[in-house]
Amino acid sequence: MPATPLTAVERAPGATGRARASVVLSTGVCLPEAVISNADLERVVRTSDAWILERTGIRERRRSGAGVTTSMLAAAAGKTALDHAGLESVDAIIVATSSPDTFIPPVACLVQRRLEMASVPAFDVNAACSGFVDGLIVADGLIRAGTASTVLLIGAEALTKLVDYTDRSTCVLFGDGAGAMVLGAGDAGGILASRWGSDGSHADLIYYGPSEEYPDTGDGLRLAGKGTFRMAVEQMTELCAELCEAAGWTMDDIDVVIPHQANQRIIEAVAKRGGLSLDRFVINVDRLGNTGAASVPLAFAEAEATGRLHPGSRVLSVAFGAGATWGGFAMEWTSSPR
Numbered sequence: 001m002p003a004t005p006l007t008a009v010e011r012a013p014g015a016t017g018r019a020r021a022s023v024v025l026s027t028g029v030c031l032p033e034a035v036i037s038n039a040d041l042e043r044v045v046r047t048s049d050a051w052i053l054e055r056t057g058i059r060e061r062r063r064s065g066a067g068v069t070t071s072m073l074a075a076a077a078g079k080t081a082l083d084h085a086g087l088e089s090v091d092a093i094i095v096a097t098s099s100p101d102t103f104i105p106p107v108a109c110l111v112q113r114r115l116e117m118a119s120v121p122a123f124d125v126n127a128a129c130s131g132f133v134d135g136l137i138v139a140d141g142l143i144r145a146g147t148a149s150t151v152l153l154i155g156a157e158a159l160t161k162l163v164d165y166t167d168r169s170t171c172v173l174f175g176d177g178a179g180a181m182v183l184g185a186g187d188a189g190g191i192l193a194s195r196w197g198s199d200g201s202h203a204d205l206i207y208y209g210p211s212e213e214y215p216d217t218g219d220g221l222r223l224a225g226k227g228t229f230r231m232a233v234e235q236m237t238e239l240c241a242e243l244c245e246a247a248g249w250t251m252d253d254i255d256v257v258i259p260h261q262a263n264q265r266i267i268e269a270v271a272k273r274g275g276l277s278l279d280r281f282v283i284n285v286d287r288l289g290n291t292g293a294a295s296v297p298l299a300f301a302e303a304e305a306t307g308r309l310h311p312g313s314r315v316l317s318v319a320f321g322a323g324a325t326w327g328g329f330a331m332e333w334t335s336s337p338r
C-alpha cells in the first residue's frame with residue numbers, strides 16, 4: 001500500500017496553500033462489454049427500434065453482467081485516469097452514483113480498497129444525473145481552498161440493475177458505465193465558473209419505487225417523461241446562458257458543450273434554444289443511453305480521445321437529474337492531447 005500522502009495544504013502551491021485554479025489532469029473510462037440493442041429490447045417489451053430512435057436517439061446501451069458492480073466499473077475508470085495522470089494516489093476520492101453496490105459502505109471506499117489507495121477521504125455524492133457536476137464543484141472547492149491538491153472524481157452507474165424491464169417507457173433509456181477525472185491545482189484556466197441548484201418539490205418526476213409515498217409502484221426506476229423532458233431543457237438552457245456570462249464569454253466563444261446525455265431530443269432543444277450549433281455538442285447517448293452520473297465524464301473522455309479538446313478550448317458542461325437537481329460549469333481545457 002502506498003505511503004499516506006502529504007496533506008493537500010503541504011503540497012498546494014503558494015504561501016497560503018490556496019490554488020488559483022483547478023484543472024483536469026486526466027480522464028478514464030470503463031464500459032461493460034455487453035450491449036443491449038433496440039432489437040434486444042423489442043424481444044422484451046412492446047417497443048420498436050424506430051420508436052426508440054425517433055423519441056430518444058438511442059441505438060444501444062451497455063449492461064454490466066451479473067457480478068459486475070458499480071464499484072468495479074468505477075475502480076477501473078479511476079485506475080485508467082490515475083495512470084494517465086501518472087499518479088498512484090490522490091488527496092480525496094469522490095464517486096457520484098445513484099446505483100451503489102449496496103447502501104453501505106460508500107462506493108468511493110470500495111474504489112479506494114480496489115485501488116489500494118492510502119487513507120485519504122473517500123465519499124459518495126448522490127445527485128442523480130447531476131451528481132458528477134456536483135462532485136466536480138465540491139472537488140473544485142477542495143482544491144481552491146487548499147484542502148486537497150488532487151482529487152479522483154468518478155461518475156459510475158449500474159442503472160440497468162435498477163430498471164424494471166416490464167416498463168417500456170423507462171427500460172429503453174438507461175445504461176451502465178463509468179467515467180473518471182483526476183483534478184489538480186493549476187495556475188490558470190481550468191474551472192472558471194460553476195452553478196448548481198435543486199428543487200425537491202419535483203422529487204416525484206423520477207424516483208426508484210416503491211417509495212413510502214408510492215408503495216404500489218413495484219421495484220424499478222419510474223419517470224414522468226414529459227415533465228422531466230421540459231424541465232431538463234429549461235434548466236440546461238438557462239445554465240448555458242448563466243455560465244457563459246459568468247465566464248465572460250459570448251455563445252460564439254464556446255468550442256465544446258458537454259451535456260448530460262438523457263435524450264438526443266433534449267440535447268437538440270438545448271442547442272436550439274441556447275443559440276448553440278449542435279456540432280459543438282459531444283453526444284454519446286446514441287451508443288450508451290442515459291448513464292446517469294457517468295454520462296458527463298464519459299463524454300469528456302470521448303471528447304479528449306477524439307481530439308475535440310485542446311489547451312485553451314472553452315467548454316461548457318451542463319446536467320439535469322432526479323431530485324430535481326441541476327448544475328454546470330465553464331472550463332478552459334488545459335491538458336494536452338495524449
Ligand SMILES: CC(C)(COP(=O)(O)OP(=O)(O)OC[C@H]1O[C@@H](n2cnc3c(N)ncnc32)[C@H](O)[C@@H]1OP(=O)(O)O)[C@@H](O)C(=O)NCCC(=O)NCCS
Binds near residue numbers: 129169
Ligand atoms: C421518456 C420519453 C422518451 C418519452 O417520450 P414522449 O415523446 O414523451 O412519449 P410519451 O411518454 O408521451 O408516450 C407516447 C406514447 O408512446 C408510448 N411509449 C412509451 N414508451 C414506449 C416505448 N419504449 N416503445 C413504444 N411506445 C412507447 C406511450 O405508452 C404512449 O402511448 P399512448 O399515447 O398510447 O399512451 C421522453 O419523455 C423523455 O426522454 N423524457 C426524459 C426522460 C429522461 O431521460 N429522464 C432522465 C433525465 S435525467
